[in-house]
Amino acid sequence: MEEKRMIKVIVDGIEYTYAYGTPYREIAADFQDRYPCDILLVNRDGKLCELHKTLDRECALKMVTAQDKPGIQTYERSAVFLMLKAFYDVAGRENVERISVEYSLSSALFILASGNFILDKALLEKVEARMRELTAQALPIQKTTINTDDAIDLFRNARLVHKAQLFSFRINSHVNIYSLDGFVDYFYGYMAPDTGYIRCYGLELFENGFVLRLPTQKNPDQLGAFKPSVKVFRELYESTLRSQALNASNVAELNTTISQGSATPLILAHEAMMEKKIGDIAAEIASRKEVRFVMIAGPSSSGKTTFSHRLSTQLRACGLRPHAIGTDNYFKNREDTPRDENGNYDFEGLGAMDVEQFNTDMVRLLNGETVEMPTFNFKKGAREYNGNFLTLREDDVLVIEGIHCLNDQFTYSLPKESKYKIYISCLTTLNIDDHNRIPTTDARLLRRIERDARTRGYSAQATIKMWPSVRRGEENNIFPFQDSADVIFNSALIYETSLLKPYVQPLLFGVPRDSQEYIEAKRLLKFLNYFLPIPADNVPKTSLMREFIGGGCYHV
Numbered sequence: 402m403e404e405k406r407m408i409k410v411i412v413d414g415i416e417y418t419y420a421y422g423t424p425y426r427e428i429a430a431d432f433q434d435r436y437p438c439d440i441l442l443v444n445r446d447g448k449l450c451e452l453h454k455t456l457d458r459e460c461a462l463k464m465v466t467a468q469d470k471p472g473i474q475t476y477e478r479s480a481v482f483l484m485l486k487a488f489y490d491v492a493g494r495e496n497v498e499r500i501s502v503e504y505s506l507s508s509a510l511f512i513l514a515s516g517n518f519i520l521d522k523a524l525l526e527k528v529e530a531r532m533r534e535l536t537a538q539a540l541p542i543q544k545t546t547i548n549t550d551d552a553i554d555l556f557r558n559a560r561l562v563h564k565a566q567l568f569s570f571r572i573n574s575h576v577n578i579y580s581l582d583g584f585v586d587y588f589y590g591y592m593a594p595d596t597g598y599i600r601c602y603g604l605e606l607f608e609n610g611f612v613l614r615l616p617t618q619k620n621p622d623q624l625g626a627f628k629p630s631v632k633v634f635r636e637l638y639e640s641t642l643r644s645q646a647l648n649a650s651n652v653a654e655l656n657t658t659i660s661q662g663s664a665t666p667l668i669l670a671h672e673a674m675m676e677k678k679i680g681d682i683a684a685e686i687a688s689r690k691e692v693r694f695v696m697i698a699g700p701s702s703s704g705k706t707t708f709s710h711r712l713s714t715q716l717r718a719c720g721l722r723p724h725a726i727g728t729d730n731y732f733k734n735r736e737d738t739p740r741d742e743n744g745n746y747d748f749e750g751l752g753a754m755d756v757e758q759f760n761t762d763m764v765r766l767l768n769g770e771t772v773e774m775p776t777f778n779f780k781k782g783a784r785e786y787n788g789n790f791l792t793l794r795e796d797d798v799l800v801i802e803g804i805h806c807l808n809d810q811f812t813y814s815l816p817k818e819s820k821y822k823i824y825i826s827c828l829t830t831l832n833i834d835d836h837n838r839i840p841t842t843d844a845r846l847l848r849r850i851e852r853d854a855r856t857r858g859y860s861a862q863a864t865i866k867m868w869p870s871v872r873r874g875e876e877n878n879i880f881p882f883q884d885s886a887d888v889i890f891n892s893a894l895i896y897e898t899s900l901l902k903p904y905v906q907p908l909l910f911g912v913p914r915d916s917q918e919y920i921e922a923k924r925l926l927k928f929l930n931y932f933l934p935i936p937a938d939n940v941p942k943t944s945l946m947r948e949f950i951g952g953g954c955y956h957v
Contacts, residue, residue: 411461419456426452426594432464438621439598440464441472442591447919451544452594467621471591471920477615479542479593480602481510481836484613486584487531492518498560501835502613504637504828508625509605509612510838511634525604525611532602535582539597543580552576555585563834566653570660570933589837589928608634633828636889641830643674649895652833656933659899665939671895672941679708682823682888683715686798691818693767694799695723696806698882699825700875702848704892704945706957708825709802711943721798724791728803728811730775731759735782749874751805755784760814766793767819804874807882824886829893833931842872843928844893851904852949861908865918892945899935904950 405420412432419428429440429452443450444463449471465472481502489497498516505511514520547555549571555578556564564587568576578587581596593599603614603624617625644650647670649658658667686692695712699705713723731754732738739752747753762772771792775784793799805811807822829844846868853859883889894900906929912922937950947953 408456409459410456412464421456423456424452425450425454425456425462428456428462429464436464436466438466438468440466441475441593441598444471444920447914447916448923449591449920451591453541453544467616468618470618471924473616473618473621475591475593476599476621477510478588478590479596479599480613480615482542482579482581482586482588482592483532483535483596483599484512484528484602484604485586485836486581487528487535488514489584491524491527491531492516499835502832502838503610503641504830504832504838505840506607506612506634506637507627507629508617509607509614509627509629511607511610511612511637513610520606520611522606525606529602529604532604535596536600537597539595540582541595542592544577544592545580546575546577549574549576552578552587556587559585561586561835563651563653564836566657567651567834567931570653570656570931586836587834589833589931590924608638630884632824632884632886632889633826636891637828637830640828640891640893643671644830644895647671647895649831651831651835652931655831655895655899656931659933659935664896664899664935668896668935668939669941672944675892675894675945676711676943678890679711680715680718682890683712683719683721685888686716686821687719687721689818689821691816692798692821693793694763694801694812694815694820696812696820696822697800697802697825698804698806698823698879698886699892700827700845700879701871702845702852702949703825703827704848704948705802705825707943707945707948707953707955708890708892709800710955710957711945712823713800716798716800720796722794722796723798723800726774726799726801728754728759728801728805730777730784731755732777732784734784738782749804749878751808751810751878754805754811756811756813760812763799763812764814766791766799767815769793804878807879807885809885822886823888823890824883825890825892826883827893828891831893831895831898833928839898839928841893843925844898847898847901847905847925848949850908851901854908855949855951860911861905861922862912862916862918865912865921894944894946896935897946898929899932900937900940900946900950902929902932902934903936905929 407418408421410417410419425443433440442465444465445460467473467476496517500514503511503513549568553565553568578585579592601616605612614624614627616623647667649655697705697709716723733753733755738746741747765772771790773786774789774791776787778785827841827844829839829841832838850861850864853864909922909926912919940946942954948957
């Protein structure tokens with residue numbers, strides 16, 4: 402027998418040798434004891450590889466677990482596959498009309514299921530028990546490459562019409578599909594090698610569907626707390642209904658609309674829906690005569706600035722006189738700014754704000770006094786006063802935007818009835834297909850990449866690198882207060898990824914292959930491949946998307 406060629410592999414800076422054709426799973430097993438949770442993938446010279454792949458070249462390997470972003474995404478995908486297989490086994494494939502993974506909700510995925518069965522606790526208990534059986538059997542999750550036309554026929558015959566429709570827009574002649582004990586599906590991204598890796602999950606009834614509870618990236622071996630925001634869920638659900646009304650509840654339907662030359666009516670219809678919602682909010686504010694402070698907060702790239710302008714326009718139409726106040730002008734002077742555990746200035750914590758001065762000024766305005774408003778000089782790192790005086794008259798309202806606007810500690814001295822709080826976020830409900838959701842953070846990241854490049858000259862690599870820090874700030878300072886809002890405004894637009902694609906795609910191609918950000922850039926590029934592009938010509942100048950691509954009528 403011919404001796405197998407030995408290949409050099411570098412792991413953690415140390416050189417090892419393995420036989421040509423050794424599965425990465427075997428190599429990962431040699432290093433598993435160095436990691437607190439399962440190795441799910443390997444990073445080979447900047448490229449993610451599933452563990453069933455085999456060694457075919459000299460390389461440096463990094464192990465990827467669920468404590469890494471690609472790892473927890475792989476875990477979620479595999480858990481969905483496991484749940485679908487178990488659900489079809491329990492309910493009977495002939496009885497299942499549709500199972501759709503809608504959106505993430507507090508360390509869980511909200512799922513709708515319809516067909517010839519009763520969705521109740523007893524059914525979910527049987528499905529979860531079947532999942533446990535499949536986990537215990539450690540059944541292989543196998544990847545197969547088939548012709549795209551064959552995939553279309555396969556999923557059409559399986560009554561997964563949206564998957565079949567999606568592949569009709571695919572340029573590549575082949576597609577990778579996954580099978581689990583005879584159950585076949587398509588997933589956008591990598592999978593665990595077998596069901597034995599998927600051990601932490603739970604099923605619970607929720608509203609008119611159920612949730613698949615999952616672990617978090619921080620603690621992959623235990624279920625994350627399920628404390629959903631009911632207000633956010635309601636807004637997501639209403640947005641789903643609006644998307645269905647526009648025949649654009651997934652990428653396949655959106656692409657069909659674009660390919661038929663009907664993108665402009667879709668754009669204008671969704672923009673009209675958004676304008677009506679803003680008008681309704683303005684009318685609600687105007688009806689509350691005691692409201693003098695409109696407080697707006699939301700995570701990065703939610704479109705807060707454009708929303709504030711559009712809301713101000715609607716407030717004027719309701720007979721009010723809005724005045725914009727930026728909470729950034731109440732930053733503490735640089736020498737008084739607290740630092741984080743790494744010694745860097747913490748600009749996102751409440752401690753970075755001059756809370757006392759803000760409250761003093763707002764109370765004086767509420768009492769009818771004239772106040773000189775500050776301007777923060779970011780170059781000098783100091784607050785300045787340049788003769789900008791303001792008096793709050795009877796029909797005046799202050800439109801205040803900032804990261805802490807929903808936190809009552811920031812506005813502790815203002816009467817509750819004088820505040821109207823708005824939480825704005827890009828809560829996308831458009832998914833790739835029934836089983837592949839689009840995280841809302843992806844939509845915001847694409848917006849941020851384009852805006853950073855256009856207005857700040859940042860590369861996509863720089864934006865991707867800072868994104869985890871941005872997300873941590875949101876988790877600490879925004880998300881905990883979202884349920885305190887009077888209203889939640891969803892700034893996601895059905896057509897926005899198709900619009901952003903021509904802008905963001907070239908920027909992502911510019912991320913160096915040898916950088917840590919390359920894996921995320923490649924994932925986003927693959928994601929964008931599902932979308933047909935649309936031009937910006939017929940996007941209104943008042944559109945929230947103009948904050949990111951430019952060409953709007955507001956100076957943002």
